[in-house]
Amino acid sequence: MSEIVLELNELACGYDDTPIVHELSLHLRAGDIGCLLGPSGCGKTTTLRSIAGFEAVTAGEIRLRGELLSSPTTRVPPDRRRIGMVFQDYALFPHLTVSENIAFGISRHPQRRRIVSELLELVNLDRLGNRYPHELSGGQQQRVALARALAPEPALLLMDEPFSNLDGDLRRRLSAEVRDILKARGISAMLVTHDQSEAFAMCDQVGVLREGRLQQWDTPYNLYHEPATPFVASFIGQGYFLRGQLLTPDTVQTELGVIRGNRAYQLPTGSAVDVLLRPDDIVGEDGSALTATITGKVFLGATTLYRLQLPTGSTVETLFPSHDDHPLGEVLGIRVAADHLVIFAAQGSVNVSATLPLEQMLAQGDSA
Template sequence: MSEIVLELNNLACGYAGHKVVEDLSIHLRAGDIGCLLGPSGCGKTTTLRSIAGFESVSAGEIRLDGQVISSPTRSVPPEQRRIGMVFQDYALFPHLTVAQNVAFGINKHPNRQRIVAELLELVNLGKLGQRYPHELSGGQQQRVALARALAPEPRLLLLDEPFSNLDGELRRRLSGEVRDILKARGISAMLVTHDQSEAFAVCDQVGVLREGHLQQWDTPYNLYHEPATPFVASFIGQGYFIRGQLLTPDTVQTELGVIRGNRAYQLPTGSAVDVLLRPDDIVGRDDSALTATITGKVFLGASTLYRLELPTGSVLEAIFPSHDDHPLGEVLGIEVSADHLVVFAAQGSVNVSAQLPLEQVIAAGASA
């Protein structure tokens, strides 16, 4: 098993006397890329700044390679932590060339020129070393910032929303390139983002934060298919809760019929539960007695997302291949295919996101 590079143990931190994060415990293995994910104000960046040494710790501790670097009684200065950082706004020096920016942290290194040349080649900027930041595109500037952070050979790299200033396609492509670079060099990293698609594409482990508290630290796959809390279930991916009654530990009676999953739940038989259904859980079936009316659709290219209204008035979503095209108002036969059944004890009303326009739901799912 890989060694642990970064440990946050019962961490509490904030700024100006205001506690933002409480009781946060996670660990990152060597060579892994982790992520702190959550809505604005949940404590992601505050935690990252505490790891970097820019914010104090009021409780718990932060360890790097087993050594305490932050606690209420100890704080290693940022410049002594061997931690690199890539900022959202690039933070390049406008009066320095690309090569000089990359060399900034290793000016006294005897092999400075060789290191700079290798890093510029690594980030596909080998021929642009003599240009200035204002002569580069946003994606090229972010590559320079990455090369500069890698030059001192940090033990850990922190990335604070590094792709948020880029357009969608460039963001997707550059995030993949950054992952490849970090993996090729075996560099451990922690990313902060509010974009779950970015987190899933780049990271090995993702921590979902809500109001300063960790909801779940897990793989992207498990966050989607095995959410630990209703918040994680609703925040990750798209989906709706419908009310049901637990018939057996692995069977639920719902308005869609009896749904059987692949696991047992430790809830009292007969209790009310909320069942999570995602668009990929709903499939079309012409001979099904269960029907729904198409009330909205969004073309996504390879697929189309449909909003479906059940005869009871409940709303679901389904995603079909785009060549399987259906008009608004059509009544479809559907069935539930949810082997990874996710249920929670019933909590008040079911998911209210069904009241949003479909386009807003799409946008929220893309940027959450």
């Protein structure tokens, strides 16, 4: 099993005596890329700044490879933490060339020329070492910032919304490139973002934060298929909750019929439950007795997302291949294909959307 690089144990921190993060515990293994994901104001950047040493800790502790960095009585200065940082605005020195920016943190290293040359090649900027930041594109500037952070060979790399200033296509391509670079060099990293697709594409472990509290620290797959709380279920991916009744530990009665999952739920038999249904849980089936009317659609390229109204008035969503085109108002035969059933004790109203309304999805773009 890989060595643990970063440990947060019951961490609490904030700004100006205002608590932001509460009882946060997680660990990151060597070579893994982790992420703190959540809505604005949830505490993800505060946590990252505390790891970097820019903010004090009011409770708990931060350890890097077993060494205590922060606690209420201990605070190792940022420049002694062996931690690299990539900022949202790149923070490059405008009066220094690309090579000089990369060499800034290793100016006294006897092998600095070799290190800079290797890093320029690593980030595909080997012909641009003599240029200045203003002569580079946004993506190139971000590569320089990454190379500068890697130059001192940090034990951990922190990235605070590193791609948010880039357009959607470039952001996706650059995030994939950065992941490949980090994996090739075995570098452990922690990313902060509000973009789910970015977090899922880049990271091995993702922590979902809500109001300063960690809801779940898990793989992207488990966050989507096995959310630990209703908030995680709602925040991750698309979907709707339908009210149902638990018939047996693994079977629930809903207006879509009886649905059986792949595990037992520790809830009393007969209790009211909320069942999460993702778009990939609903599939088309010609001739099915279960039907729904198309009330909305969004073309997504390879697929089309349809909003369906059930005869009872409740709503679900489904994804079809884009060449399988259907008009608004058409009645479709459907069935449920959800062996990874996600169930919670009933809360609030029935059929609550777990995502933004369909009509907002295009405006939302790649943000989550």
